[in-house]
Amino acid sequence: MKQETHKYQFPQLEIYKESLELTHLKRKTIIFNSLVFVLAGIVLYFLIQLGSNGETVITTMLMFIILFLVNIAFYSYEQDHYNNLKIAMYISTLGVYIIAISLILRFQTPSMFTSLFLTYAITSIYQDYKAMILSNSALFISGTLLILRFPSIFEIVGNAESQTFFILVFLIVFVILLSLSSYILIKRKTFFYNQLAQIKESEIRNMELLLEIEKIKTNKTLDSKEYYNSLKIFSKELSKKIGIENVFERKIELLKDLKKLEMSDILAKYTEYTLKEIDEIKYMELEIQKKMTMIGIKASKSQGIEVSRKEIFSESQFKSFKHFGDTQYVKIISFVVFYTLLKLDKPYLFELEEEKVKDVLLNSEYFYRIDRNIINIYLDNNDVFDTIVNDHMKGVR
Amino acid sequence: MKTIINRILNSEFLTFNEVLRLKVAIVTIFLFIFVLLSIPLSNFNSFNLDINIIVPVIFALLLIFTLLFMIFNLNRLAMHFSIYTIIGLTIFYVVGSDHFYGYILFFVTLTVIIFYQDIITYLLYGGAITVYGVIYIIQNGDSIVGINSTGLEMSSLTYQIILIGFYITFLIQFIISDSIYEKMNNEWVRMNKVLEKYQDFSLEYLKEISESNEQELLYKNFKFQQTISELSIFINEFFEDKGENIAEYVEFYFFLHDQDINDIINDKEVSAFTRKNAIEFQKYLMNERSELISILFNFSTLFKGDSEYNEKRYEYNLDKLFSNKIDKLLSLAIFYKYLKTEITQYDKWGKIERVLTHEEVTELFVSKEFREFISFEQVNFYLDNQEIFEKYL
Structure with a gap:
């Protein structure tokens, strides 16, 4: 059975993750360029010390300058900033390799060959999948070609034994280790972006769930009419106090109309406002929109929350049915209770069909919250689970 | 491999x-x-x-x-x-x-x-x-x-x-x-705690619904207990020859629901083994906002909240949400009214029945934590005009 881990991921996550990543990408672009700047300085020092001719110095420095210009251009163009910075990142990754290779070919020494590793380190600042693939491929291809096509680079004074084969083996092992390492590290980065994006979305959904349950309990919803009436009196008194014209009233009218009228009618009636302004005012509307309610819920529940240092990166923060140190019995019982609850009708969630339960447990993050052996037993025998629940729970809720 | x-x-x-x-x-x-x-x-x-x-x-x-x-x-x-x-x-x-x-x-x-x-x-x-x-x-x-x-x-x-x-x-x-x-x-851990608060309230409402409908609590239902026992034995048979050994644990799990679990955990006269099991099961109790309940609520949200993403979806700061000054003041008034008139707090008997007083709202507005929702300018405006807020909202 093929697993699609992201099948049940919230659809809103991707765009938010992009905005989170953009903030960090800007910072990483600056740091990358600063490092390349330092590298350029060191290269210039070496070229001067070695008494290289003017042409070599100018061409090498020109390559660095072009790289900086490309980065500045893409950084400055803010429209579609995320994709622009990504393009700058790919160009920069390849660019520094080109500079390193040109230096290796120019000097043809084993010490200069190791600049490929330094180049790899600089590009790793980005921690990006595609940049990682580019960087690893560039390191592997250029390293291999240099070893095979220019073995004289690795000839050492006073040592006639051939080392080419072992250098190649070491390079291959090194590149594989680097690739695996960066793959997992980038996955961890994705993990943090995912966790944060997911909890942001989960917060909204939990607030909606709370509102839904509250409505079942109290059989009441927010009285928007009363809110607008109070606002009207409040704004009148406020305007009087601060000695201005009542500029609020028209907006309160608009808020009331937002529920009743189509957007075209709103635009025709409130010609003083643009669509963009109305879109913003809409956040204050209380019947269809839930923004102000959400802010109210969040604010009323957010006091007194403190995070201690030991809670950060703590395993206990991850809610699961497979806590380290728990006995196998506890892992089994907790999963079984969870599974059975999914199969029952609840005020906030209808009972789920067996196929649905199995599909979600297999194709979502919940797969990883259950002990691997236990979830495998369930997936292989889910019809037995279903039969047991149906036999006993018939008629209960 | x-x-x-x-x-x-x-x-x-x-x-x-x-x-x-x-x-x-x-x-x-x-x-x-x-x-x-x-x-x-x-x-x-x-x-x-x-x-x-x-x-x-x-x-x-x-x-x-x-x-x-x-x-x-x-x-x-x-x-x-x-x-x-x-x-x-x-x-x-x-x-x-x-x-x-x-x-x-x-x-x-x-x-x-x-x-x-x-x-x-x-x-x-x-x-x-x-x-x-x-x-x-x-x-x-x-x-x-x-x-x-x-x-x-x-x-x-x-x-x-x-x-x-x-x-x-x-x-x-x-x-x-x-x-x-x-x-x-850090933000993730903090938000996790906020989520737990929402879930505390959701669970409390569910308990009250159950009480008012005079429904039998699920963990007390014999059929439910039997289902859990049978499923646990079935899984355990893959690990042990005597799968039914787990039945005693199932019994203990449901027994804990009728006890004050912290009394058991802190009672030095109870064997260390029992206390250890109680600690492990505490995470999965059905009568309090345990990990099990949190996971269940989070799981439920997979089937809810399908509204589309917009760039202000996760924005809760009125100062950033609105660019117009009038909108900022109007939203501040709505925000104040929500906190002062909607039931959002536990009363002294642990029921969700209480609203915040004007003084409590003022205290929140000036607190450091509330910069997440309103700006200094908004707070200053509020403090200068709070008698109107209190009287008319």
């Missing part, structure tokens, strides 16, 4: 401990390759036969220790042993030969340490191996000078600068990642 590949592919879902275990497993495979390589490469080194036999055997023993620590889930210890092995291998390669491939191992060692993403480990072991590398180049730089080099001095300087540059660059990368991830994780 298939399991390792699967785990690598899905490593973003693994816990910190599981990821560390996976990393140690990967490093161990590579170390095994390097230990194997040391056998043919012994032809090129200057050690005698005894050392060439004893040293790889010691490395093999270190690898066995690493594996043993992994089996017993002592992953951090396993990590340290794998680092000792690679450091030992590097020293063995570079001291025993004057070949360039030995020098590459300095970078391999740093990569292995970087892989573990632990800044202290990197500063300590990574720093030590870099210093050793620099000393080695200063003392033995002449043994790895290329025939095309212009001289020992420049060759040695290049080796040193690149090795130190490699170390510093990854140190910078560490610092960036650490600050980014720590900030993100």
Whole structure:
């Protein structure tokens, strides 16, 4: 059975993750360029010390300058900033390799060959999948070609034994280790972006769930009419106090109309406002929109929350049915209770069909919250689970 | 191998401990390759036969220790042993030969340490191996000078600068990642706690609904208990010959629902074994906002909230949500009214029946935490006009 881990991921996550990543990408672009700047300085020092001719110095420095210009251009163009910075990142990754290779070919020494590793380190600042693939491929291809096509680079004074084969083996092992390492590290980065994006979305959904349950309990919803009436009196008194014209009233009218009228009618009636302004005012509307309610819920529940240092990166923060140190019995019982609850009708969630339960447990993050052996037993025998629940729970809720 | 590949592919879902275990497993495979390589490469080194036999055997023993620590889930210890092995291998390669491939191992060692993403480990072991590398180049730089080099001095300087540059660059990368991830994780932990508060309220409402409908609580229902027991026995049969051994635990689990679990946990007269089980089960109780309840609520949200994303979806700050001054003031008034008139708090009997008073709202408005929702300017405006807020909203 093929697993699609992201099948049940919230659809809103991707765009938010992009905005989170953009903030960090800007910072990483600056740091990358600063490092390349330092590298350029060191290269210039070496070229001067070695008494290289003017042409070599100018061409090498020109390559660095072009790289900086490309980065500045893409950084400055803010429209579609995320994709622009990504393009700058790919160009920069390849660019520094080109500079390193040109230096290796120019000097043809084993010490200069190791600049490929330094180049790899600089590009790793980005921690990006595609940049990682580019960087690893560039390191592997250029390293291999240099070893095979220019073995004289690795000839050492006073040592006639051939080392080419072992250098190649070491390079291959090194590149594989680097690739695996960066793959997992980038996955961890994705993990943090995912966790944060997911909890942001989960917060909204939990607030909606709370509102839904509250409505079942109290059989009441927010009285928007009363809110607008109070606002009207409040704004009148406020305007009087601060000695201005009542500029609020028209907006309160608009808020009331937002529920009743189509957007075209709103635009025709409130010609003083643009669509963009109305879109913003809409956040204050209380019947269809839930923004102000959400802010109210969040604010009323957010006091007194403190995070201690030991809670950060703590395993206990991850809610699961497979806590380290728990006995196998506890892992089994907790999963079984969870599974059975999914199969029952609840005020906030209808009972789920067996196929649905199995599909979600297999194709979502919940797969990883259950002990691997236990979830495998369930997936292989889910019809037995279903039969047991149906036999006993018939008629209960 | 298939399991390792699967785990690598899905490593973003693994816990910190599981990821560390996976990393140690990967490093161990590579170390095994390097230990194997040391056998043919012994032809090129200057050690005698005894050392060439004893040293790889010691490395093999270190690898066995690493594996043993992994089996017993002592992953951090396993990590340290794998680092000792690679450091030992590097020293063995570079001291025993004057070949360039030995020098590459300095970078391999740093990569292995970087892989573990632990800044202290990197500063300590990574720093030590870099210093050793620099000393080695200063003392033995002449043994790895290329025939095309212009001289020992420049060759040695290049080796040193690149090795130190490699170390510093990854140190910078560490610092960036650490600050980014720590900030993100901090926010995540804080939000987790906020979510738990929402879920506390949801559960309290559900309890009240159940009470008012005079419904039997599910965990007291015999059929439900029987279902849990039978399913648990069924799973346990895959692990033990006597699957029914788990039945007593199921009974204990439901028994805990009728007790004050903290009394059991803190009662020194109760056996340590019972208390341990009570602690483990506390996470999965159905009558309080436990991990089980949180997971269940979060699971339910998979089927809710399908509204589209917009750039202000996760924005709760009125100052950032609105650009127009009038809108900022109007939204502040709505916000105040919500807090002052909607039931959002527990009363003294633990029921959700209380609203915030004007004084409490004022206290919240001026608090540091509330900068997440309103700006200083909005607070100042509120303080200047609070009597109107109180009277008309």
